[in-house]
Amino acid sequence: MSPERVMLWLLAGVTVASLATWLIQDSVFDAAVTFSILSCIVAAIWGASHYEKAIQLSGIKGGGILNILAFVAVTAGLTYWCIYFYDFPLIGSIIGSIGTNAYIWWTFGMLEPGRTPS
Numbered sequence: 001m002s003p004e005r006v007m008l009w010l011l012a013g014v015t016v017a018s019l020a021t022w023l024i025q026d027s028v029f030d031a032a033v034t035f036s037i038l039s040c041i042v043a044a045i046w047g048a049s050h051y052e053k054a055i056q057l058s059g060i061k062g063g064g065i066l067n068i069l070a071f072v073a074v075t076a077g078l079t080y081w082c083i084y085f086y087d088f089p090l091i092g093s094i095i096g097s098i099g100t101n102a103y104i105w106w107t108f109g110m111l112e113p114g115r116t117p118s
Helices: 003-025 028-049 051-058 064-086 090-111
Strands: none
Touching: 003 028, 028 051, 064 090
């Protein structure tokens, strides 16, 4: 089975699980949260298993070890801030901080001017 077909089946499963959450818990919000979290998990697994293609499609070039360490440090700081100032739960703070920081990092990565080959 092709990777695209597997992805379609996974996303169909995410949709079915979200609809089941809506019907069982009678809460559209819980269904939306379920859909969001499961979609992010599927995207992360696909990105990890197809790393080169994910980097190529996202337009982000490899930033090196310093970029990775800065990402981890900023994510840890944001997690601590959410827990200390807002009393967020630990796991929610970690997931929210990683998502927020990844979105900001990706945005700035897309805004960087391209390098011309010499």
